[in-house]
Amino acid sequence: MAIRFVTGNDGKVREARDYLEGIESVEQLAYDYTEVQSDSLAEIATRGAREAFEHLGSDEPVLVDDAGLFVDALGGFPGPYSSYVEDTVGVERLWRLAADEENRRAQFRTVLAYADESGTETFEGSVAGTLVAPRGEGGFGYDPIFEYNGQTMAEMSTEEKNAISHRGRALAAFAEWYAGRDD
Ligand SMILES: O=c1[nH]c(=O)c2ncn([C@@H]3O[C@H](COP(=O)(O)OP(=O)(O)OP(=O)(O)O)[C@@H](O)[C@H]3O)c2[nH]1
Numbered sequence: 001m002a003i004r005f006v007t008g009n010d011g012k013v014r015e016a017r018d019y020l021e022g023i024e025s026v027e028q029l030a031y032d033y034t035e036v037q038s039d040s041l042a043e044i045a046t047r048g049a050r051e052a053f054e055h056l057g058s059d060e061p062v063l064v065d066d067a068g069l070f071v072d073a074l075g076g077f078p079g080p081y082s083s084y085v086e087d088t089v090g091v092e093r094l095w096r097l098a099a100d101e102e103n104r105r106a107q108f109r110t111v112l113a114y115a116d117e118s119g120t121e122t123f124e125g126s127v128a129g130t131l132v133a134p135r136g137e138g139g140f141g142y143d144p145i146f147e148y149n150g151q152t153m154a155e156m157s158t159e160e161k162n163a164i165s166h167r168g169r170a171l172a173a174f175a176e177w178y179a180g181r182d183d
């Protein structure tokens with residue numbers, strides 16, 4: 001049975017497909033679930049997955065991904081508000097905010113929530129890196145300003161990004177659980 005990935009973000013779908021290829025197919029559903037205002041990505045993802053599962057019906061499980069960029073020098077901003085900040089402030093201006101700081105460390109975090117009739121499972125992944133002036137054409141979102149091991153995530157192929165990224169790590173935990181579940 002295909003995994004129903006509820007997201008409007010094509011980049012997330014590309015990465016999930018690349019990672020889960022050979023395990024399960026991934027179908028993108030564009031249902032716009034409520035993203036609650038919370039400091040916790042897990043809470044946002046869990047509540048979104050429950051709402052999407054109940055709304056979409058048909059007893060098929062859904063997968064939701066809530067992600068955020070946490071900048072050390074900015075007290076973890078934009079964190080759970082990363083999507084809003086990308087749309088309002090923009091990636092380039094967020095970089096300029098961080099460029100004035102001595103400490104340019106940041107983390108990317110993702111929580112995947114998988115909801116079915118028996119409940120919701122969550123899988124987390126994070127990666128630590130350094131913010132840099134934008135480089136690279138690949139990826140999406142903040143990838144051009146997030147450097148890991150000398151490369152920005154926008155300079156990596158999908159496979160290279162998945163091997164080190166927050167989402168790749170969350171997908172690894174999900175894939176292990178998914179393969180071992182009995183249904
Ligand atoms: O550099 C990045 N590398 C990534 O791997 C990544 N994953 C997410 N993001 C950005 O962080 C916010 C998350 O918000 P978010 O989880 O609500 O996603 P979204 O609104 O884009 O899609 P949806 O799944 O909610 O429909 C959005 O601004 C995304 O562009 C990323 N940026």
Ligand SMILES: [Mg+2]
Binds near residue numbers: 035083
């Ligand atoms: Mg969103």
